[in-house]
Amino acid sequence: MHAASNELESTALRTLLRSLGQIVLQPNAVTGACLLAAWLACDPRLACAALTGAVSANVAAVLAGYDEADTRDGLHGFNGALAGLAAFTFIGDGATAAAVAILAGMATAWGLGPWSRWLRTRGLAVYSSPCLIVTWLWLPLFTPRAATTTPLQLASFSHLTDGVLSGLAQTDFASGAVPGLLVLAGISASSLRHAAWALAGAGIASALHLLLGAGLPSFGAGLLGFNGALTALALAECGWIATLGGILLSVVLQQIAGRYGLPVMTAPFVAATWSVQSLRRRRRINPPSATGKPALRRSAQSLARTS
Incomplete structure (x- = not known):
């Protein structure tokens, strides 16, 4: 029983870290751990934001019955992490940002299924598009915090x-x-x-x-x-x-x-x-012919391979 509990906790931790790693398109727990360290080095608030969004999205993915292997690879959690980061970046009040991060993270997961199927028929990957869509929906309701930039002189x-x-x-x-x-x-x-x-x-x-x-x-x-x-x-x-x-x-x-x-x-x-x-x-579907003009005839097999 103890061994099974430890394995379950280890799997959950790896899933969470892979969700973070997928932000930079790497399904790797070590990558996720490095990103977590990067947030802590920059601003611990960002680490809280990413973890809040990723956990919310992964929970929503489980409730929605999504493929467990994809969830373990971090594919259902990384847009939630990004949504959480966006919430804490654009909203100054911590409590409001946390609430938006949870709701936005879950929304990215629940909308992922139909959206990814629509994109897949066009040969496209999801990337961070669910986070963008959800963030654009709530962003007009808030006054974004002023962005801070670091003065730089190109002296060296x-x-x-x-x-x-x-x-x-x-x-x-x-x-x-x-x-x-x-x-x-x-x-x-x-x-x-x-x-x-x-x-x-x-x-x-x-x-x-x-x-x-x-x-x-x-x-x-x-x-x-x-x-x-x-x-x-x-x-x-x-x-x-x-x-x-x-x-x-x-x-x-x-x-x-x-x-x-x-x-x-x-x-x-x-x-x-x-x-x-x-x-x-x-x-690939419509390659140029020997004359340099597009070949108009396409086989069903070639279309199937590209869909």
């Missing part, structure tokens, strides 16, 4: 690396070089290749934003690199051309949203990744 190489690492930290709503380094360590524990792409994505996106006129304080806070890092992680297995194209598109979308002051969060990453994946899927 260390300032550049701090800004890029802070971009990695912002993938989970944290900020700062130390949290970013912990996030990088967590991704490395799952995949060194993915860690390299995440670092490259944050650096490339930050550089492009700066060239387009973004401010140095935003770079220091990591606000310029996180969408590029997430896009690079999502497209890392699609080849370097697709990955770089996705990073570039995420920068363009974030720039456009910034012009209008829209709270897009990770929407540029999701939209850019979906766009690249849709294009790749379309090319």
